[in-house]
Amino acid sequence: MxxxxxxxxxxxxxxASVVSLLCIIVFAFTYWGSPKNYVVGYxxxxxxxxxxxxxAGELGMDCRxxxxxxxxxxxxxxxxxxxxxxxxxxxxxxxxxxxxxxQKIHDAHDKGVPVHWVRVHKLPDFAYFDHSAHVNKGVSCxxxxxxxxxxxxxxxxxxxxxxxxxxxxxxPASHIRDRAKITDLAWKPEGDPAELGRTFMKLYNVQPRxxxxxxxx
Amino acid sequence: MIPHRDxxxxxxxxxxxxxxxxxxxxxxxxxxxxxxxxxxxxxLMLSGSFLCLMVGLFGYLFWEGTGIxxxxxxxxxxxxxxxxxxxxxxxxxxxxxxxxxxLFRQKWRTGINRFSEAMTxxxxxxxxxxxxxxxxxxxxxxxxxxxxxxxAAWPNTRSPLFWDVFxxxxxxxxxxxxxxxxLIPDLATLRDRANTKxxxxxxxxxxxxxxxxxxxxxNYERAYLILAAISTPLVLSxxxxxxxxxxxxxxxxxHTTIFPPYFVAGAVFSGFALVSTLLIVAREVFGFxxxxxxxxxxxxxxxxxxxxxxxxxxxxxEIFVAWYSGNIYERYAFWNRxxxxxxxxxxxxxxxxxxxxxxFWFRWVRRNLIFTFILTxxxxxxxxxxxxxxxxxxxxxxxxxxxxxxRPTWVxxxxxxxxxxxxxxxxxxxxxxxxxxxxxxxxxVMPEASPHFxxxxxxxxxxxxx
Numbered sequence: 222m223x224x225x226x227x228x229x230x231x232x233x234x235x236x237a238s239v240v241s242l243l244c245i246i247v248f249a250f251t252y253w254g255s256p257k258n259y260v261v262g263y264x265x266x267x268x269x270x271x272x273x274x275x276x277a278g279e280l281g282m283d284c285r286x287x288x289x290x291x292x293x294x295x296x297x298x299x300x301x302x303x304x305x306x307x308x309x310x311x312x313x314x315x316x317x318x319x320x321x322x323x324q325k326i327h328d329a330h331d332k333g334v335p336v337h338w339v340r341v342h343k344l345p346d347f348a349y350f351d352h353s354a355h356v357n358k359g360v361s362c363x364x365x366x367x368x369x370x371x372x373x374x375x376x377x378x379x380x381x382x383x384x385x386x387x388x389x390x391x392x393p394a395s396h397i398r399d400r401a402k403i404t405d406l407a408w409k410p411e412g413d414p415a416e417l418g419r420t421f422m423k424l425y426n427v428q429p430r431x432x433x434x435x436x437x438x
Numbered sequence: 439m440i441p442h443r444d445x446x447x448x449x450x451x452x453x454x455x456x457x458x459x460x461x462x463x464x465x466x467x468x469x470x471x472x473x474x475x476x477x478x479x480x481x482l483m484l485s486g487s488f489l490c491l492m493v494g495l496f497g498y499l500f501w502e503g504t505g506i507x508x509x510x511x512x513x514x515x516x517x518x519x520x521x522x523x524x525x526x527x528x529x530x531x532x533x534x535x536x537x538x539x540x541l542f543r544q545k546w547r548t549g550i551n552r553f554s555e556a557m558t559x560x561x562x563x564x565x566x567x568x569x570x571x572x573x574x575x576x577x578x579x580x581x582x583x584x585x586x587x588x589x590a591a592w593p594n595t596r597s598p599l600f601w602d603v604f605x606x607x608x609x610x611x612x613x614x615x616x617x618x619x620x621l622i623p624d625l626a627t628l629r630d631r632a633n634t635k636x637x638x639x640x641x642x643x644x645x646x647x648x649x650x651x652x653x654x655x656x657n658y659e660r661a662y663l664i665l666a667a668i669s670t671p672l673v674l675s676x677x678x679x680x681x682x683x684x685x686x687x688x689x690x691x692x693h694t695t696i697f698p699p700y701f702v703a704g705a706v707f708s709g710f711a712l713v714s715t716l717l718i719v720a721r722e723v724f725g726f727x728x729x730x731x732x733x734x735x736x737x738x739x740x741x742x743x744x745x746x747x748x749x750x751x752x753x754x755x756e757i758f759v760a761w762y763s764g765n766i767y768e769r770y771a772f773w774n775r776x777x778x779x780x781x782x783x784x785x786x787x788x789x790x791x792x793x794x795x796x797x798f799w800f801r802w803v804r805r806n807l808i809f810t811f812i813l814t815x816x817x818x819x820x821x822x823x824x825x826x827x828x829x830x831x832x833x834x835x836x837x838x839x840x841x842x843x844x845r846p847t848w849v850x851x852x853x854x855x856x857x858x859x860x861x862x863x864x865x866x867x868x869x870x871x872x873x874x875x876x877x878x879x880x881x882x883v884m885p886e887a888s889p890h891f892x893x894x895x896x897x898x899x900x901x902x903x904x
Contacts, residue, residue, distance in 0.1 A: 223629075223642040232646070251586045384590030 488859020525565035531709025532558025691771030746795025790820020
C-alpha cells in the first residue's frame with residue numbers, strides 16, 4: 222500500500238469542495254453583485270445641501286415645478302440655477318442652514334457656472350428610458366425614486382436593474398394610478414391597488430412591452 | 439450473457455497474435471517506460487508551437503474582435519463553425535467503438551478503444567474552442583449557462599445553440615469518465631511495474647488504489663456497462679443536435695429532416711477515418727502489430743464503407759428532394775452548391791466522401807495499409823469540405839441583393855491549423871505517458887482468458903488456437 226487508508230476520502234472531499242465552491246461563487250455574484258446591493262443606498266454628497274424633504278415635503282412643492290420636462294421628454298431634467306432664483310431671489314436666509322448654502326446659488330449664477338449636481342439615478346447607455354412615457358401612463362415618481370419628499374439628501378431606493386424593470390412591465394397593475402395623483406408621493410389607494418390599477422390601465426391604454434427592443438434600441 | 443458463436447474459441451478470429459499475457463503487457467507498457475525519444479520531443483515541440491499559434495490568434499481575436507475573421511453578412515458562420523463540426527464529428531468514433539460496439543459484443547474493439555477514446559476527447563476539446571470564441575464576446579460566455587442574474591435573462595431553451603452547449607459538455611464529460619475508468623486497471627499495472635518513486639506515486643494517485651480484486655472487477659464491469667448504456671444514445675444525439683443548428687433554421691438547403699441521421703453517419707465516417715489514419719502510423723512506430731492486426735483495420739474500413747455509402751445516399755436524397763419538393767429556393771440552393779461559385783468544394787466533397795470509400799468493397803484494399811491510409815486522408819478532407827459546403831450555403835439565400843462571397847482570412851486558416859497543434863500536443867502526451875491500448879481488455883479477448891481454455895488445451899490442443 223502506497224497511501225494510508227484515509228486518502229480514500231480525498232476524491233470525495235475534492236468533489237464536495239469543488240461543487241460547494243462553485244455554488245458559493247454563483248451565490249456571491251448573485252447577492253453582492255446585484256444592483257439590489259450596490260445601487261440601493263447610493264447617496265452622493267451634493268454641492269449644495271438642498272433638501273427635498275423641506276421643499277417637496279414640508280413646503281409641498283410639486284415635483285414638476287423644478288423637474289418640468291418630466292411629462293414631455295425622456296429626461297425629467299435638472300433645473301437650471303434660474304429656477305432656484307425664482308424664489309431665492311428674495312429668500313436669502315434658510316431656516317436650517319442660514320445664508321451659507323443659498324449664497325452658493327447666487328455665486329453660481331453670478332459666475333455663470335452651472336451647479337454641479339451629482340446624478341443619483343443612472344441607467345446604462347444601452348437602456349432606453351423615457352420619463353414621459355411612464356408618467357403619462359400613470360406611473361408615479363415614487364415607484365422608481367421612493368419617498369423623495371422624506372429625504373434630506375437623495376438616495377437611490379430601487380435597484381433599477383433589468384429584472385426589476387421587467388417585474389413591473391410584466392405585472393404593471395398595482396403600480397398604475399390616476400394621473401392627477403402622479404406627484405403625490407404619499408398617496409395610497411383605498412382597497413386593492415391592482416384592481417384600481419386595472420381601471421387606469423384600460424383608461425390610459427397601458428401595454429408595457431417586454432421584448433428586447435423596448436429598451437435596447 | 440447471451441451465448442454467441444464467438445464464444446467458441448475455435449471459431450474466433452485471432453485478435454491478438456500472442457499466447458502470453460505478459461508479452462501483451464510488455465508490448466503496450468513499453469512506450470511509457472522507455473526514455474524520451476528525440477523524434478517525439480521534436481514532434482511535441484512542433485505541435486506545441488502550433489498550439490501557441492492558436493492561443494496567440496485567439497488572443498488577437500479577443501483584442502480585435504471577430505472582424506479579423508472572414509465572417510460577415512450573409513456568411514455569418516464561417517470557418518469557426520466548419521471546424522467545430524468537423525472536429526466534433528471526428529470525436530464520434532471513440533464513443534461508438536467503446537459504447538455501441540461494447541453493447542454488441544464486438545470483441546475486436548478492445549484493440550482500438552483506448553486509442554480512439556483519447557482521440558475523441560482531444561477532438562471534442564478542439565471543437566469546443568471554436569463556438570466559445572465564435573460568440574464574439576468571450577468574456578461574457580458564461581451567459582450560455584443558466585445562472586441567476588439581475589437582468590432576469592436566461593438562455594433561450596428553444597435555441598439549438600443552447601442545446602449544443604449541453605450536448606457537447608455532456609458528451610465530453612461522459613467520454614472523459616469512460617476513458618478514465620477504462621484506464622484505471624492499466625494504470626495499476628503500470629504502477630506495479632514502476633521503478634522510480636515519483637512514477638510510482640503519480641501512477642498510484644491515478645490508479646485510485648486498484649488491486650485487481652474480484653470485487654474491483656465486478657464493480658468495474660458494472661460501471662462499464664452503465665457508462666456504455668449512457669454513452670450509446672449520446673453517440674446518436676450529439677451530432678443530431680449539432681445538425682439542428684442548421685435544420686431548425688429556415689435557410690434553404692439547411693431546413694431538411696435528413697440532417698440528423700446524415701450528420702451522425704458523417705461523424706462516424708470521419709471519426710473512423712482519423713482513428714485509422716493515426717492507428718496505422720502508431721502500430722508501425724510502437725510495434726503494436728500483434729495487438730492491432732489487419733483484422734482491426736479491415737473492420738474499421740467496413741465501417742467507413744457503410745457510413746460513407748450512407749452519406750452518399752444522403753447527398754443523393756438531398757438533391758432528389760430539392761427537385762421533388764418543387765421549392766425553387768431549395769432547388770436553387772443545391773444547384774448552386776454543385777454549379778455555383780463554390781462548385782469546387784462540392785465536387786471535392788463528392789470525390790472524397792462518396793467515391794473514395796467505395797474502394798473498400800475490395801478485400802485487398804481493406805487489408806492494404808497504404809491504400810487505407812491514403813483513403814482515410816481523403817475521407818477527412820472530404821468531411822471537412824462537407825461542412826464547408828453546408829455552412830457556405832448561406833452565401834446565396836432568398837434575395838440576390840444580399841448575396842455575397844465568403845473568403846477565409848489568414849487568421850481563419852492559421853487558427854484551424856493551430857487546432858491541429860492542440861490536438862497533436864495532447865495526443866503525443868497521451869502516446870508517451872498512458873497505455874495506448876487497453877491492456878486488461880485485450881487480454882480478456884485472448885483465448886487463454888476463457889475459463890475453459892485449459893480444458894480444451896488438455897483434451898485437444900490443436901483446437902485452442904488457429
